[in-house]
Amino acid sequence: MIQIGQEEYKTIIKHAKEGLPNEACGLLGGIVVSGVTYVKKIYCLTNTDASREHFSMDPKEQFAAIKDIRSNNLQLIGNFHSHPETPARPSDEDKRLAYDSTLLYGIVSLMAEDSPVFKVFHINEAKEVSEEEVVII
Ligand SMILES: [Zn+2]
Numbered sequence: 001m002i003q004i005g006q007e008e009y010k011t012i013i014k015h016a017k018e019g020l021p022n023e024a025c026g027l028l029g030g031i032v033v034s035g036v037t038y039v040k041k042i043y044c045l046t047n048t049d050a051s052r053e054h055f056s057m058d059p060k061e062q063f064a065a066i067k068d069i070r071s072n073n074l075q076l077i078g079n080f081h082s083h084p085e086t087p088a089r090p091s092d093e094d095k096r097l098a099y100d101s102t103l104l105y106g107i108v109s110l111m112a113e114d115s116p117v118f119k120v121f122h123i124n125e126a127k128e129v130s131e132e133e134v135v136i137i
Contacts, residue, residue: 001133002104002120004039009136013116015044016082016108023047025055025081027065028104029074037077037104037132041069047081054093055081078104078120085111088119090129098123104132 016024029041043065046058057079069076083091088109090098098105101124109117120132 001035001135002037002039003135003137005137008039008042009118011042011044012080012106012108012118015042016110016116017113019047019082020084020110020113022050022052023055023082023084024108025057026079027057027062027069027076028078028080028106029065029069029072030077031074032077039077040074041072043068052084076103078106080106080108080118080120082108082110087111088117090121090123095123095127095129098127101125 015026025047026045027043028039029043030037030039045061047055048058049056066076086109088107090105090107094105101122104120105123106118106120118134120134122130122132
């Protein structure tokens with residue numbers, strides 16, 4: 001199970017909307033306590049691809065985020081990106097690029113811009129996708 005605060009959730013949705021018409025992306029800092037992952041800090045990064053169908057995180061921003069995560073005694077628990085025009089599930093490319101089965105892969109769908117859908121997945125080495133339960137607190 002993944003717990004995320006209202007504020008953090010809003011930050012993800014806001015970043016996704018501000019990135020339109022392109023995909024937006026970012027990193028998630030948090031902690032894991034007795035099997036529950038707590039998302040504590042959202043890092044909104046620049047999509048250097050500036051594309052509606054792809055994203056690449058700005059390497060400098062990525063480095064700064066990792067540094068901040070460490071200095072706050074958090075862990076890099078995953079990343080997120082938006083799908084401006086498609087549902088909140090990993091695309092074939094998302095699965096191909098999922099290099100770490102321990103990370104969470106969050107996807108925001110803005111297919112219906114007024115009712116964004118945020119889902120979080122694990123993707124294993126066999127590229128099998130499992131959705132994780134997200135609780136907004
Ligand atoms: Zn995607």
